[in-house]
Amino acid sequence: MNPPEVDRVAASRAAVAARRARAAIKAAIAAGERNPLEVMRTAFEAPLGAEGKLRVTEFLTSIPAIGVTKMQRIMEDLGISPAKRLGGLGKHQRERLYDYLNDRLSSRQPAPAKLIVLAGPTAVGKGTVANHIRENHPDVLLSVSATTRAPRPGEEEGVSYFFVDDSEFDRMVEEGELLEWATVHNAHRYGTPRGPVEAALAAGSSVLLEIDIQGARSVRRAMPEARLVFLQPPSWEELVRRLVGRGTESASEQARRLETAKVELASVDEFDYQVVNGNVGEAAQEVVDLMKTRKAKR
Numbered sequence: 256m257n258p259p260e261v262d263r264v265a266a267s268r269a270a271v272a273a274r275r276a277r278a279a280i281k282a283a284i285a286a287g288e289r290n291p292l293e294v295m296r297t298a299f300e301a302p303l304g305a306e307g308k309l310r311v312t313e314f315l316t317s318i319p320a321i322g323v324t325k326m327q328r329i330m331e332d333l334g335i336s337p338a339k340r341l342g343g344l345g346k347h348q349r350e351r352l353y354d355y356l357n358d359r360l361s362s363r364q365p366a367p368a369k370l371i372v373l374a375g376p377t378a379v380g381k382g383t384v385a386n387h388i389r390e391n392h393p394d395v396l397l398s399v400s401a402t403t404r405a406p407r408p409g410e411e412e413g414v415s416y417f418f419v420d421d422s423e424f425d426r427m428v429e430e431g432e433l434l435e436w437a438t439v440h441n442a443h444r445y446g447t448p449r450g451p452v453e454a455a456l457a458a459g460s461s462v463l464l465e466i467d468i469q470g471a472r473s474v475r476r477a478m479p480e481a482r483l484v485f486l487q488p489p490s491w492e493e494l495v496r497r498l499v500g501r502g503t504e505s506a507s508e509q510a511r512r513l514e515t516a517k518v519e520l521a522s523v524d525e526f527d528y529q530v531v532n533g534n535v536g537e538a539a540q541e542v543v544d545l546m547k548t549r550k551a552k553r
């Protein structure tokens with residue numbers, strides 16, 4: 256071998272060894288054998304060592320409680336670019352990341368959630384579970400949405416929804432009165448009035464939003480402390496049965512909603528909790544428990 260080739264071989268061996276060292280650190284974090292905070296301290300002291308060369312993205316996802324979605328959110332919240340390595344973080348980024356993980360890892364039990372978003376596919380029973388909570392847990396504020404759709408028989412203004420026309424909805428959007436809003440099922444606009452939610456939270460009450468998945472994503476951006484609950488059907492067949500059994504949509508609309516439901520079911524990983532709506536009372540209790548008790552994340 257001539258000298259440049261020797262250099263290349265040595266360099267590629269060093270690269271393989273470095274990759275192995277990083278993989279070993281990640282495996283040790285994942286197995287609980289190394290404390291992520293200690294790994295960070297080592298990285299900051301020796302930015303060119305194996306710990307320092309770990310990408311922040313791979314470091315975070317090796318921590319058992321953090322999946323890819325959560326990692327992306329942390330990176331976004333802390334303003335860290337995905338290319339960064341632990342050793343390459345600036346002083347403020349180091350402090351923010353360290354404090355974030357320190358808080359998260361040292362409080363073994365999360366605080367009760369005050370703001371819960373209940374979302375899930377069409378006809379899974381979101382409205383039914385929310386109604387059960389309204390009737391049995393009067394201390395929980397159920398946000399009343401504004402909508403541009405017409406009232407159905409039996410629906411009450413200000414209880415089921417605030418029924419507004421397009422121009423009033425435009426005004427609410429323009430004046431920032433909505434915490435989030437979305438066009439649902441390609442048909443009508445729905446939005447969460449900001450005032451009552453903020454007032455209830457300020458007074459220390461628990462608030463439940465029963466909204467669609469786009470809305471859940473918007474609330475997460477606007478209020479990162481919100482916990483997102485995905486209501487699951489016991490099975491796909493049962494979801495179809497509920498949609499057809501409700502009988503409020505035409506056959507073609509049912510088919511369209513079921514197509515959307517497939518996409519919606521695939522978004523479950525974005526949520527903090529899953530609750531299966533087998534029995535309405537039990538599902539409602541599970542949701543309420545998230546607000547009232549210190550319950551471990553699942």
Ligand SMILES: Nc1nc2c(ncn2[C@@H]2O[C@H](COP(=O)(O)OP(=O)(O)O)[C@@H](O)[C@H]2O)c(=O)[nH]1
Nearest residue numbers: 382400436437439445446447465466467469470
């Ligand atoms: N983003 C958003 N979605 C909402 C809001 N209020 C209701 N929704 C959603 O709008 C969808 C349609 O609700 P509705 O017209 O009552 O018909 P449903 O499909 O029979 O429940 C449901 O998925 C609700 O979760 C809201 O304020 N914001």
Ligand SMILES: Nc1ncnc2c1ncn2[C@@H]1O[C@H](COP(=O)(O)OP(=O)(O)O)[C@@H](O)[C@H]1O
Nearest residue numbers: 377378379380381382383497501532533534535
């Ligand atoms: N746990 C449950 N078991 C059986 N049927 C249910 C259950 N929850 C809801 N349903 C029924 O399923 C249908 C859809 O429920 P709904 O609350 O309107 O769904 P969503 O608000 O998610 O669109 C309704 O006919 C409702 O009575």
